[in-house]
Amino acid sequence: MKLSNKTKVLEQGEMTLAERMYLPAIVGGMATTLKHFFSKPVTIRYPEQTRYLGPVYRGQHILKRDEAGAERCTACGLCAVACPAEAISMVAEERKAGEETLYREEKYAKVYEVNMLRCIFCGLCEEACPKEAIFLRHDTMVPVFHQRDEVIWGKDKLVEKMDHRYLRDGWK
Amino acid sequence: MEISNIWYFLSALTLLSALMVIISKNPIHSVLYLVFTFFCISAHYVLLNAQFLMAVNIIVYAGAIMVLFLFVIMMFDLKKNIPESKSSLTKLAGSVVAGTLLVILIAIIRKNTIPGPALEKFNSQTGMVENLGQVLYGEFLLPFELVSILFFVAMVGAVLLGKREAGERNF
Amino acid sequence: MELLNTVFIAKAIIVGVVFAITLGIAAYSTYFERKIAAFMQDRIGPDRAGPFGILQPLADAVKMFMKEDFIPANSNKWLFIAGPCLSMLTALMTSAVVPFGDSVTIGGATFDLQGIDVNIGILWVFGIVSLGVYGIMIGGWASNNKFALLGAIRAASQNISYELAMGMAIITILMITGSLSTKQIVEVQQNGHWNIFYQPLGFLIFIICAFAECNRTPFDLPECETELIGGYHTEYSSMKLGFYLFAEYINMFISGAVMATLYFGGYDYPGVEFVTQQFGSNVASFVGVGALIGKSLGFVFVFMWVRWTIPRFRYDQLMNLGWTGLIPLAMYNVVVTGFGILVGKPFMVSIAGLVVLIAALFVYDQLLVKKKIA
Numbered sequence: 001m002k003l004s005n006k007t008k009v010l011e012q013g014e015m016t017l018a019e020r021m022y023l024p025a026i027v028g029g030m031a032t033t034l035k036h037f038f039s040k041p042v043t044i045r046y047p048e049q050t051r052y053l054g055p056v057y058r059g060q061h062i063l064k065r066d067e068a069g070a071e072r073c074t075a076c077g078l079c080a081v082a083c084p085a086e087a088i089s090m091v092a093e094e095r096k097a098g099e100e101t102l103y104r105e106e107k108y109a110k111v112y113e114v115n116m117l118r119c120i121f122c123g124l125c126e127e128a129c130p131k132e133a134i135f136l137r138h139d140t141m142v143p144v145f146h147q148r149d150e151v152i153w154g155k156d157k158l159v160e161k162m163d164h165r166y167l168r169d170g171w172k
Numbered sequence: 173m174e175i176s177n178i179w180y181f182l183s184a185l186t187l188l189s190a191l192m193v194i195i196s197k198n199p200i201h202s203v204l205y206l207v208f209t210f211f212c213i214s215a216h217y218v219l220l221n222a223q224f225l226m227a228v229n230i231i232v233y234a235g236a237i238m239v240l241f242l243f244v245i246m247m248f249d250l251k252k253n254i255p256e257s258k259s260s261l262t263k264l265a266g267s268v269v270a271g272t273l274l275v276i277l278i279a280i281i282r283k284n285t286i287p288g289p290a291l292e293k294f295n296s297q298t299g300m301v302e303n304l305g306q307v308l309y310g311e312f313l314l315p316f317e318l319v320s321i322l323f324f325v326a327m328v329g330a331v332l333l334g335k336r337e338a339g340e341r342n343f
Numbered sequence: 344m345e346l347l348n349t350v351f352i353a354k355a356i357i358v359g360v361v362f363a364i365t366l367g368i369a370a371y372s373t374y375f376e377r378k379i380a381a382f383m384q385d386r387i388g389p390d391r392a393g394p395f396g397i398l399q400p401l402a403d404a405v406k407m408f409m410k411e412d413f414i415p416a417n418s419n420k421w422l423f424i425a426g427p428c429l430s431m432l433t434a435l436m437t438s439a440v441v442p443f444g445d446s447v448t449i450g451g452a453t454f455d456l457q458g459i460d461v462n463i464g465i466l467w468v469f470g471i472v473s474l475g476v477y478g479i480m481i482g483g484w485a486s487n488n489k490f491a492l493l494g495a496i497r498a499a500s501q502n503i504s505y506e507l508a509m510g511m512a513i514i515t516i517l518m519i520t521g522s523l524s525t526k527q528i529v530e531v532q533q534n535g536h537w538n539i540f541y542q543p544l545g546f547l548i549f550i551i552c553a554f555a556e557c558n559r560t561p562f563d564l565p566e567c568e569t570e571l572i573g574g575y576h577t578e579y580s581s582m583k584l585g586f587y588l589f590a591e592y593i594n595m596f597i598s599g600a601v602m603a604t605l606y607f608g609g610y611d612y613p614g615v616e617f618v619t620q621q622f623g624s625n626v627a628s629f630v631g632v633g634a635l636i637g638k639s640l641g642f643v644f645v646f647m648w649v650r651w652t653i654p655r656f657r658y659d660q661l662m663n664l665g666w667t668g669l670i671p672l673a674m675y676n677v678v679v680t681g682f683g684i685l686v687g688k689p690f691m692v693s694i695a696g697l698v699v700l701i702a703a704l705f706v707y708d709q710l711l712v713k714k715k716i717a
Contacts, residue, residue: 227470246480
């Protein structure tokens with residue numbers, strides 16, 4: 001049954017002499033492979049060489065600090081709600097007097113954990129965050145882990161180090 | 173090392189492997205022993221300085237015909253075709269016939285003196301390719317050509333048998 | 344007796360060296376196979392073991408030996424072990440008659456750089472090649488596996504079919520040379536009178552048959568993994584599998600050496616006389632050995648090049664090519680060569696024969712096509 005006029009009947013006639021002798025096609029094919037033999041390989045030797053993945057790549061999580069070095073996170077829980085994989089959990093705590101340099105807001109996350117086995121690196125936590133605290137960095141990937149206890153990342157691994165600050169294109 | 177010692181060793185090996193062709197139960201083993209027998213015979217040819225015959229023996233018998241034998245035997249389901257063991261009467265009759273034949277053969281050989289090859293006429297170059305070719309294409313040209321016609325007829329027959337008939341599906 | 348002993352020792356050394364070279368080249372062929380495949384696919388290939396990955400064959404050998412050596416329960420144990428051994432044996436035996444170089448004079452004694460110079464040299468090669476199929480058949484049958492058996496049967500029928508055309512291609516060489524001895528075949532070709540110029544068609548037939556005899560792509564149907572899992576070596580593991588693979592590479596190198604001997608002048612190379620005058624005949628002989636090995640390696644490269652270019656033949660296409668393509672062509676070649684020898688101008692007649700063949704095929708094709716239209 002013909003549904004549309006887009007079908008095209010392909011007629012394969014008898015093979016010509018050159019086609020039946022195989023040899024011209026074989027020589028042609030061998031010329032192609034020889035051309036590739038001398039062309040530059042496209043391989044990137046991965047652990048030694050890495051390629052730039054672009055400014056919007058979603059890699060390892062980071063909890064930002066502000067310019068003064070205080071943690072931006074206020075433990076509002078929006079990231080945990082937004083997370084489709086339910087990878088984020090946290091425990092909130094009230095800021096005490098004298099801790100203003102450590103935490104920017106009056107409430108902060110005492111515990112902030114990301115389960116790296118659950119995380120799908122969708123970036124919805126970054127979208128949801130009202131305080132610009134959590135980001136997925138574009139320049140670092142989560143390293144391979146071998147043990148179960150390496151899977152859950154706490155604040156010790158997530159919070160930004162002051163001597164190794166994360167900057168994205170377009171930020172100051 | 174005496175050359176006759178090599179000959180005795182080779183002959184013993186040939187007879188042993190030829191016996192194993194008959195004795196071994198597994199047909200595949202029989203074929204392989206037969207191939208080995210052909211190798212021993214080829215070695216005899218080498219001792220006779222007939223290298224061409226040795227090479228042709230290996231190519232034609234060990235290399236082509238026995239491969240086809242092996243080919244056919246491998247295609248069988250060997251477990252289905254184990255012949256039921258013969259009754260003791262058959263075995264007895266078989267032994268009697270074979271024994272009689274053996275006695276007759278020995279008697280014939282003992283009665284008649286078979287003339288051995290004349291040593292003084294022996295030419296070590298007879299088995300070389302050139303001499304063999306001269307003999308085949310000179311003295312024995314007609315039988316040689318007749319044999320080739322025979323082979324040709326056999327080949328035509330095989331092709332005819334193997335040809336697919338109209339309306340028959342082979343696969 | 345004294346002389347016999349020196350000859351024996353010299354031959355033993357030559358055989359040992361030939362073995363070492365063959366095995367070394369076969370081992371490194373596995374590495375070059377992977378490298379060439381990688382280059383042809385715009386990759387880099389193995390580069391982790393040592394500089395440029397040159398220790399890869401060593402690592403592979405260690406891996407092969409460390410793997411579990413498995414023998415299936417219902418297999419025929421002795422034949423299962425005999426299969427790879429026979430493959431290896433027949434692969435190594437062929438090199439006995441290949442003349443690796445001209446004679447060398449050391450201390451007044453002259454040695455030929457050849458295993459044995461028998462007057463049936465090329466028939467020996469042919470005989471051993473025809474035995475090569477036993478290793479595959481026995482291994483395939485002894486595995487007690489349907490796919491292995493199918494692979495073995497394919498190998499057997501393929502080898503027998505292509506041996507015929509190969510033999511007829513060799514016959515033309517024998518007609519030109521007038522001898523079966525490989526040494527004499529090479530000597531006739533000295534000073535650039537290589538057989539390839541007189542026998543282009545014969546060489547084409549021979550190289551196609553060599554591909555089929557080595558079970559290399561495009562004729563690797565015995566181990567065709569899409570249809571037969573692994574073919575005859577489905578049940579093999581560890582070094583027994585290694586032997587099968589190794590035998591294939593040895594066969595490749597040796598068939599390259601045989602092709603160089605038969606068609607490319609063996610140890611002949613341009614400028615033999617110059618080197619002989621400058622450095623003496625011994626040096627010239629050793630350069631000749633290098634030339635032969637270089638030619639063989641060139642053929643090994645062609646084997647690999649073809650493997651990474653052409654897909655596998657279908658089984659009926661394979662048989663069709665062998666029986667209705669190559670054998671009639673080889674017969675035609677025999678007739679043309681005979682005519683050339685009769686006329687006394689083998690070179691002209693072989694070229695004319697090629698032209699006539701192509702013209703005849705073209706005319707036949709045109710007539711056939713016209714019939715189809717009408």
